Amino acid sequence: MANCITKHIPNTLTCCNLLSGCMAVTAAFHCDAWHTLLWVVCGALFDFCDGFSARLLGAYSPLGKELDSLADLITFGLSPAVLCRSVLMMYPGAGSFVPYLAFVLAAFAALRLAKFNIDERQTSSFIGLAVPANALFWCGLLQEGSWTFIKTSPWIIVALAFVFAYLMVSEIPMFSLKFKNLKWADNKVRFIFLIASIAILAVLGPKGLAAVMLWYILLSVLTKGQF
Secondary structure (H helix, E strand, O other): OHHHHHOOHHHHHHHHHHHHHHHHHHHHHOOOHHHHHHHHHHHHHHHHHHHHHHHHHOOOOHHHHHHHHHHHHHHHHHHHHHHHHHHHOOOOOOOOOHHHHHHHHHHHHHHHHHHHHHOOOOOOEEEOOOHHHHHHHHHHHOOOOOOHHHHHOHHHHHHHHHHHHHHHHOOOEEEOOOOOOOOHHHHHHHHHHHHHHHHHHHHHHHHHHHHHHHHHHHHHHHHOOOO
Protein backbone atom coordinates (compact mmCIF):
# COMPACT_ATOMS: atom_id res chain seq x y z
CA MET A 1 0.00 0.00 0.00
CA ALA A 2 2.82 2.37 0.94
CA ASN A 3 4.64 1.65 -2.32
CA CYS A 4 1.45 2.31 -4.27
CA ILE A 5 1.10 5.74 -2.63
CA THR A 6 4.81 6.52 -2.96
CA LYS A 7 4.95 5.99 -6.70
CA HIS A 8 2.26 8.63 -7.22
CA ILE A 9 4.03 11.37 -5.25
CA PRO A 10 6.13 12.71 -8.18
CA ASN A 11 3.12 12.84 -10.52
CA THR A 12 1.06 14.57 -7.83
CA LEU A 13 3.74 17.24 -7.53
CA THR A 14 3.83 17.56 -11.31
CA CYS A 15 0.08 18.15 -11.32
CA CYS A 16 0.62 20.88 -8.71
CA ASN A 17 3.06 22.44 -11.18
CA LEU A 18 0.40 22.28 -13.87
CA LEU A 19 -2.21 23.86 -11.58
CA SER A 20 0.26 26.63 -10.73
CA GLY A 21 0.67 27.15 -14.46
CA CYS A 22 -3.10 27.48 -14.89
CA MET A 23 -3.12 30.17 -12.19
CA ALA A 24 -0.18 31.89 -13.88
CA VAL A 25 -2.04 31.92 -17.20
CA THR A 26 -5.10 33.41 -15.50
CA ALA A 27 -3.00 36.19 -13.94
CA ALA A 28 -1.20 36.77 -17.25
CA PHE A 29 -4.52 37.10 -19.08
CA HIS A 30 -5.31 40.03 -16.77
CA CYS A 31 -1.84 41.53 -17.37
CA ASP A 32 -0.91 40.91 -13.74
CA ALA A 33 2.83 40.33 -14.07
CA TRP A 34 3.43 40.14 -10.30
CA HIS A 35 1.00 37.28 -9.66
CA THR A 36 2.09 35.60 -12.88
CA LEU A 37 5.62 35.60 -11.48
CA LEU A 38 4.48 34.22 -8.12
CA TRP A 39 2.65 31.31 -9.74
CA VAL A 40 5.54 30.62 -12.13
CA VAL A 41 7.90 30.45 -9.13
CA CYS A 42 5.46 28.08 -7.38
CA GLY A 43 5.42 25.94 -10.52
CA ALA A 44 9.22 25.94 -10.62
CA LEU A 45 9.36 24.74 -7.01
CA PHE A 46 6.95 21.91 -7.74
CA ASP A 47 8.93 21.11 -10.90
CA PHE A 48 12.09 20.79 -8.82
CA CYS A 49 10.36 18.72 -6.15
CA ASP A 50 8.80 16.25 -8.58
CA GLY A 51 12.19 15.44 -10.10
CA PHE A 52 13.85 15.29 -6.69
CA SER A 53 11.16 13.00 -5.28
CA ALA A 54 11.30 10.74 -8.35
CA ARG A 55 15.06 10.29 -7.85
CA LEU A 56 14.72 9.86 -4.09
CA LEU A 57 11.91 7.32 -4.29
CA GLY A 58 12.99 5.61 -7.50
CA ALA A 59 9.56 6.41 -8.92
CA TYR A 60 10.45 7.13 -12.54
CA SER A 61 7.85 6.37 -15.18
CA PRO A 62 7.21 7.17 -18.87
CA LEU A 63 3.90 8.71 -17.78
CA GLY A 64 5.71 11.03 -15.37
CA LYS A 65 8.14 12.15 -18.07
CA GLU A 66 5.35 13.10 -20.47
CA LEU A 67 3.23 14.70 -17.74
CA ASP A 68 6.20 16.80 -16.65
CA SER A 69 6.60 18.24 -20.15
CA LEU A 70 2.90 19.02 -20.43
CA ALA A 71 2.93 20.83 -17.08
CA ASP A 72 6.08 22.75 -18.03
CA LEU A 73 4.49 23.85 -21.29
CA ILE A 74 1.59 25.47 -19.41
CA THR A 75 3.65 27.02 -16.61
CA PHE A 76 6.76 28.10 -18.47
CA GLY A 77 5.60 28.27 -22.09
CA LEU A 78 2.00 29.41 -22.23
CA SER A 79 1.93 31.77 -19.23
CA PRO A 80 4.78 34.06 -20.42
CA ALA A 81 3.29 34.04 -23.93
CA VAL A 82 -0.10 35.13 -22.56
CA LEU A 83 1.55 37.79 -20.38
CA CYS A 84 3.47 39.10 -23.38
CA ARG A 85 0.28 39.13 -25.46
CA SER A 86 -1.62 41.00 -22.70
CA VAL A 87 1.08 43.68 -22.54
CA LEU A 88 1.09 44.05 -26.33
CA MET A 89 -2.70 44.45 -26.29
CA MET A 90 -2.18 47.69 -24.34
CA TYR A 91 -0.41 49.41 -27.23
CA PRO A 92 -2.95 51.50 -29.24
CA GLY A 93 -0.87 51.22 -32.40
CA ALA A 94 -0.09 47.52 -32.14
CA GLY A 95 -2.86 46.49 -34.51
CA SER A 96 -5.13 43.50 -34.19
CA PHE A 97 -2.58 40.80 -35.06
CA VAL A 98 0.68 41.96 -33.44
CA PRO A 99 -0.18 40.82 -29.86
CA TYR A 100 -0.74 37.27 -31.07
CA LEU A 101 2.84 37.06 -32.31
CA ALA A 102 3.70 36.52 -28.64
CA PHE A 103 2.41 32.96 -28.92
CA VAL A 104 5.58 32.08 -30.79
CA LEU A 105 6.97 31.65 -27.25
CA ALA A 106 4.46 28.91 -26.47
CA ALA A 107 5.03 27.15 -29.79
CA PHE A 108 8.81 27.08 -29.42
CA ALA A 109 8.56 26.09 -25.75
CA ALA A 110 6.63 23.02 -26.91
CA LEU A 111 9.29 22.28 -29.50
CA ARG A 112 12.02 22.78 -26.91
CA LEU A 113 10.37 20.35 -24.46
CA ALA A 114 9.80 17.74 -27.17
CA LYS A 115 13.45 17.96 -28.23
CA PHE A 116 14.62 17.72 -24.61
CA ASN A 117 12.72 14.45 -24.10
CA ILE A 118 14.60 12.73 -26.91
CA ASP A 119 18.00 14.46 -26.61
CA GLU A 120 20.45 12.29 -24.66
CA ARG A 121 23.03 15.10 -24.57
CA GLN A 122 21.15 17.09 -21.92
CA THR A 123 21.66 14.97 -18.82
CA SER A 124 23.91 17.36 -16.86
CA SER A 125 23.59 20.58 -18.88
CA PHE A 126 21.27 22.10 -21.47
CA ILE A 127 21.38 22.65 -25.20
CA GLY A 128 19.39 25.82 -25.72
CA LEU A 129 17.53 27.92 -23.15
CA ALA A 130 15.44 25.95 -20.66
CA VAL A 131 11.75 26.92 -20.58
CA PRO A 132 11.75 27.96 -16.87
CA ALA A 133 14.53 30.48 -17.65
CA ASN A 134 12.44 31.83 -20.52
CA ALA A 135 9.42 32.26 -18.24
CA LEU A 136 11.41 34.02 -15.51
CA PHE A 137 12.89 36.42 -18.06
CA TRP A 138 9.47 37.55 -19.25
CA CYS A 139 7.97 37.71 -15.78
CA GLY A 140 10.82 40.00 -14.73
CA LEU A 141 10.89 42.09 -17.89
CA LEU A 142 7.16 42.84 -17.89
CA GLN A 143 6.75 43.79 -14.23
CA GLU A 144 4.79 47.03 -13.88
CA GLY A 145 7.13 50.01 -13.90
CA SER A 146 10.23 48.04 -14.87
CA TRP A 147 12.46 48.42 -17.91
CA THR A 148 10.18 51.09 -19.40
CA PHE A 149 12.52 51.64 -22.35
CA ILE A 150 11.62 48.12 -23.53
CA LYS A 151 7.97 49.14 -23.68
CA THR A 152 8.45 52.17 -25.93
CA SER A 153 7.44 50.10 -28.95
CA PRO A 154 5.51 46.85 -29.34
CA TRP A 155 8.04 45.74 -31.92
CA ILE A 156 10.82 45.63 -29.32
CA ILE A 157 8.81 43.08 -27.33
CA VAL A 158 7.94 41.14 -30.47
CA ALA A 159 11.61 41.07 -31.53
CA LEU A 160 12.62 39.81 -28.07
CA ALA A 161 9.91 37.13 -28.28
CA PHE A 162 11.40 35.80 -31.50
CA VAL A 163 14.94 35.98 -30.09
CA PHE A 164 13.95 33.95 -27.03
CA ALA A 165 11.95 31.53 -29.16
CA TYR A 166 15.14 30.88 -31.12
CA LEU A 167 17.24 30.55 -27.96
CA MET A 168 14.98 27.76 -26.67
CA VAL A 169 15.67 25.57 -29.69
CA SER A 170 19.21 26.72 -30.40
CA GLU A 171 22.33 24.55 -30.13
CA ILE A 172 23.94 26.89 -27.60
CA PRO A 173 25.30 24.90 -24.59
CA MET A 174 23.95 26.27 -21.30
CA PHE A 175 24.82 25.14 -17.80
CA SER A 176 22.32 23.75 -15.34
CA LEU A 177 22.18 24.41 -11.59
CA LYS A 178 22.49 20.74 -10.70
CA PHE A 179 25.22 20.42 -8.07
CA LYS A 180 26.84 17.00 -7.74
CA ASN A 181 29.05 18.37 -4.96
CA LEU A 182 29.94 21.76 -3.44
CA LYS A 183 33.55 21.95 -4.63
CA TRP A 184 34.49 25.29 -6.18
CA ALA A 185 36.56 23.66 -8.92
CA ASP A 186 33.63 21.54 -10.11
CA ASN A 187 31.00 24.29 -9.85
CA LYS A 188 32.87 27.53 -10.50
CA VAL A 189 30.47 28.75 -13.18
CA ARG A 190 27.43 27.95 -11.06
CA PHE A 191 28.82 29.75 -8.00
CA ILE A 192 29.77 32.82 -10.03
CA PHE A 193 26.30 32.90 -11.54
CA LEU A 194 24.53 32.55 -8.18
CA ILE A 195 26.63 35.18 -6.39
CA ALA A 196 26.10 37.75 -9.15
CA SER A 197 22.40 36.87 -9.41
CA ILE A 198 21.82 37.41 -5.70
CA ALA A 199 23.47 40.83 -5.99
CA ILE A 200 21.34 41.77 -9.01
CA LEU A 201 18.10 40.72 -7.32
CA ALA A 202 19.06 42.51 -4.09
CA VAL A 203 19.45 45.77 -6.03
CA LEU A 204 16.67 45.48 -8.62
CA GLY A 205 14.08 43.21 -7.01
CA PRO A 206 11.72 41.14 -9.21
CA LYS A 207 12.49 43.10 -12.37
CA GLY A 208 16.09 41.97 -11.93
CA LEU A 209 15.05 38.49 -13.08
CA ALA A 210 15.32 39.68 -16.67
CA ALA A 211 18.89 40.83 -16.04
CA VAL A 212 19.68 37.56 -14.24
CA MET A 213 18.50 35.51 -17.23
CA LEU A 214 20.52 37.66 -19.62
CA TRP A 215 23.54 37.14 -17.33
CA TYR A 216 22.87 33.38 -17.43
CA ILE A 217 22.81 33.36 -21.23
CA LEU A 218 25.95 35.52 -21.47
CA LEU A 219 27.88 33.36 -18.98
CA SER A 220 26.82 30.20 -20.86
CA VAL A 221 28.08 31.67 -24.13
CA LEU A 222 31.35 32.90 -22.58
CA THR A 223 32.12 29.53 -21.01
CA LYS A 224 31.27 27.71 -24.26
CA GLY A 225 29.91 24.65 -22.53
CA GLN A 226 32.99 24.23 -20.30
CA PHE A 227 30.99 23.89 -17.07
